[in-house]
Amino acid sequence: MLEHIALGQYLPGSSVLHRLDPRSKLVGLLIFMLFLFISRHPLFLVVAIGIFIWTFSVSKVPLIYFFKSMRLIGIIIFITLLLQLFMNNDGEVLFQFFSVTVYSGGLTEGLLIGGRLFILVGMASLLTLTTTPVDLTDGLETLFSPLKKWRFPVHEMAFMISIALRFFPTLIEETARITKAQMARGASFSHGSPWKRVKTIIPIFVPLIVQSLKRAEELAVAMEARGYVGGEGRTKYRQLYWKGLDTLVISIITAYAVLGVLTRLL
Known part of the structure; x- marks a missing residue:
């Protein structure tokens, strides 16, 4: 699953x-991230979904590749939804099963938070998938140049x-390789008590840290x-x-931010 994470990878x-x-991509993403959680108005969320769908459609990123890369965040979203269902007591009762009661407020809040997380991670992944590391460096350096x-x-x-x-993708590949090597030696990551599972992770992190330091030293040399x-x-x-086109993108994102402020005030 780790090898399918899109963050940090680039698709020509x-x-x-x-x-x-x-x-423009960095500034647009920053504005989008800042205002994504500012409003709960349905219109604002529909606009956010529309911007995400439009961005994904023009990126030409393969649909199968993108959804494979979002499997890990999908697990996090599912856990978030469950927590909201069982811990949020707002709204009307949807159904009750023994001592577990699910309220409409919990379902709504879970879907809102999960949807926002999916859009946020998806947009960040699209940035790295469509921008080379060199361009990212040049863009960041230019934006922060007044600080000189x-x-x-x-x-x-x-x-840096x-x-x-x-x-980031290199470390993910290294983690997958070390995990497979440990499993070949008889290590189990899905059986036993929680404490035993935590102990089995240590043989992964130690060689991963060693390899990371080695790569950093080789890069410095x-x-x-x-x-x-x-x-x-x-x-x-x-x-x-x-x-x-860059001005048009920033204008659309700015209009989105203004809409978020207006719906927040209404």
Whole structure:
């Protein structure tokens, strides 16, 4: 299941979403994330779903691949829904089974939170699926460039985030490989008491941490061997160009944010 996580992976393509400036995608996603949970109005949620469907349709990401990548968040959403069903006592009683009572407020709240989580993770996954790590780095560095006046290490921060996203799929593959190796040696991750299951996870995390430190050291040595000294005095081979389509995307997201504020006040 872990190998299907889309966050941090990139799918080459020539769709509209691939061609957008990374700055517009980053700013649009940030605004979308900030205002996604601001209103409970049905119209606002319908607009959020519409934006997500439109974004997914223009991204040209395979439907099967996307839903496979969302299986893990689907489990989290299901657990969230169950917690709301059994712990939220608002609204009318839908049904009662022995000592368990399900209320309409719990069902509504669970669906709202689950839907928002799905949209949020889906949009973040689409960002990395349609944007190369290099473009993400350039976009972040450009957006945070005003902080250079206060001697903030903008290039280093953007580069660090890009490296983290780049190695996220690698760590997932490494975790899957170590898990299979432990299972081949007789380890069981689905049987026994909860404490025993926790103990079986330790043989996974220890070699994973060792491998992560080893990769980090190899990357540092490679960067030093190539004369990397940070962002000072560096030039860019690829330049970012803001197009009319980027302005249109930001305008749509801004209108979405304004709608969220208005529905919150009504």
